[in-house]
Amino acid sequence: MKANLKHSLFSPITLAGIFFFLASSLFTAEPYLLMLTAAQLIFVPLMLQLLVEVKRKHIIFTWMTMLAVFLLSVVPSSTGQIILAFIYLMFTFFVALYGVKRFFKRGFTNWAELPIDIGMMYLFVGGLWFFAYIAGVDTGFSPLITWLTAIHFHYSAFLFPISLGFFGRLHDSNWYPFIVGSILAGPMLVAIGITFWPLLEFISVLVYIFAIYSLIILAFRTRFVTNLQALFIRLSYVALGITIVFSLLYAANSAFGSWFVSIDFMLMFHGFFNCVVFGMVGVIGWVMAPPPSKQTDWNFPVSQIRGKLKGAGEQRPGLVDNLNDFVDVKALPNTIVHFYEQTERYQLVASVKWSTWFKPLAWCYKWVSTQMQQLNLPISSKPTEMTFTIRAVDSKLDGRKNPRAWVRQVENQTVFVAIYSQHETEGRTYMNIALPLPYSSMIGVLQLDAVNDGSLVLSSEGEGDPGIYLAAGKTIFKLPLSEYFIIKATGEGGLTAEHKMKIFGVPFLRVDYRIDESGFASSGPT
Structure with missing residues (x-):
């Protein structure tokens, strides 16, 4: 711990920051x-050193950048x-780009890394407000409010999400995703509320308060690397818990005019606690022993086919050669x-069956899917026969083991093109399914399990490889989608x-299939 603290506090970047x-x-x-x-x-560069491998160019x-910030106080x-x-x-723009790069390397897969990504992106918003303040841009607010918005996006929207991400590397519970979502949405909701609707500002601060106090409770239940780090991090969160109450009073004053909390008071009390206790103490707490990321790289094979499928070969009898590769038959x-x-x-x-809330989006998407001839599912819930064929795909073009395309149609309209393959990770075999899209491919990695019935x-959904991804170029991005199939045998031999699908954990699609043996011939053309 001492070595890491010394390395970070006495790095060339930190020493220069303190000097300036x-x-x-x-x-x-x-x-x-x-x-x-x-x-x-000081605070932003220190936190960035914990996230980025610092090179000479950095x-x-x-x-x-530090020289520029210093010269602002002397150049007339x-x-x-x-x-x-x-x-x-x-500088803030390049930090945001790095946050975007981190996000697209991983996607919606790790609640601890997500606030770090978003926090780095938010810093650019803080940079924009700071530029507006210095340049005298008319934002519709007074120069002081413009400056306060800039500081808001440096502390609440950058330092806090980064701290929250580090905390998530140590703690995992069902409450943590709710806290992350509330805190990440907070800065934008507060900014929108200040601009357009003071009541929204008041409501968002209420949600923010609940999230912060939930975080404080979790922090006292979480084991940190050292007792000293635990003291510093808990103290920084408690400081936020105190200052956010006065933010609520200030928001209430804007929305209802019921309490009076002046900007001067907010600058002295709120500003001091956030800068010294939350900012300085919190940053030093993480610098003592920054927790390592638990994110692992994906090494499973990905289809290289993009756009429309071409060159499908000879017919294949099934989606797999041997189901026993995946599960005990x-x-x-x-x-x-x-x-x-x-x-x-x-x-x-x-x-x-589309969920009621999703139907307006489904109608909009239908036009796009019809043009792509991919994921082109009917809007109607009326039972519809899907004809299909299964064809071999050149493994040299696809890049995976023994790929085969399952092409499904409804009345000569292609509704679904899925290229099936498989891969093995740590002794378990997964279905590796690619759905070619323009300039990309959607990848579904499914694990198979036999149920007692x-x-x-x-x-x-599962540990490791399972998930739905978007592959574009060399980037594999995990989407906030999940799917679940359950297949049962009926008494009639069918x-x-x-098939259920969710987005951000919310159900939006269900497809019920009736499957019956119909003979030896293919039931439809490509």
Whole structure:
């Protein structure tokens, strides 16, 4: 811990930041302005050093940015100040780009890393408001409110989400995702409320308060690397718990005019606690022992086919050659095994049921899916026969093991093109399904499990590889989608299947299938 603290606090970037901050304090007329300067020169660079592998180019660019922030307090020329503020704006822009890059390397898969990504993106918003303040841009607010918004996005929208992300690397519970969602939405909701609807500002602060106090409770239940770190982090969160109450009173004053909390009071009390207790103490707490990320890289194969499928080869009898590769077939009825290995012998009748809340979006999406001839499901819930064929795909084009395309149609309209393959990770075999899209491919990695009642479950939810991803170029991005299939044998020798999909955990689609053996011939053309 001591070694890491010494390394971070005495790094070239941190020493330069402290030097420029002390120099700035000699030329700053209003002491409260130093709260933002402290974030720009010390707190933000310190936190970034815990997230980015610092190279020589990073050091030089950060020094240039720090010099620009310092010179703002001594350069009288408005043109010069605009140029200096623009340099800082570019710094925040590149931090935001790094946050975007982190996000697209992983996607919606890790609640601890998500606030770190979003926090880095929010910093650019803070940079924009700071530039507007220095350049005298008419934002519709007074210069002081513009400056307060800039400091809001440095502390509440950058430092706090980064701290929350580090905390998530140590703690995992059902409450944590709610806290993350509330805190990440808070800065934007408050800003919108201030601009357009004071009541929204008041409501969002209430939600924010509940999230912060939930975080304080979790922090006292979480084990940190050291007792000293636990003291610092808990103290920083308690400071937020105190200052947020006065933010509520200030928001109530804006919305209802019932309580009077002046900006001067907020600057002195709220600003001091956020800058010194939350900012300085919290940052030092994480610098003592920054928790490592638990995110692992995905190494499973991904289809290289993009756009429309071309060059489908000879016919294949089933979606898989041997279902036993995925699951113990002894626990399943023969009908389920036969369907997957001899799929061409079966007939599918589907009933599509969109959730009521999603139907307006489904109608909009229908036009796009019809043009793509992909994921082109009917809007009506009327039972509809789906004809299909299964064709081999050139493994050299696809890049995966023994791929085959399942092309489904409704009345000669292609509704679904899925290229089936498989891969093995740590002794378990997964279905690896690609749905070609323009310039990309949607990848579904499903794990198969036999249930006690003889049903087969295929799910994108599970530890490790399972999930739904978007592959574009070399980037694999996990989508906030999940799917769940359950297939059962019926007494008549057929099958039923239920396919459910969710977005951000909210159900939006259900497809019920009736599957019956219909003969040896393919039931439809490509």
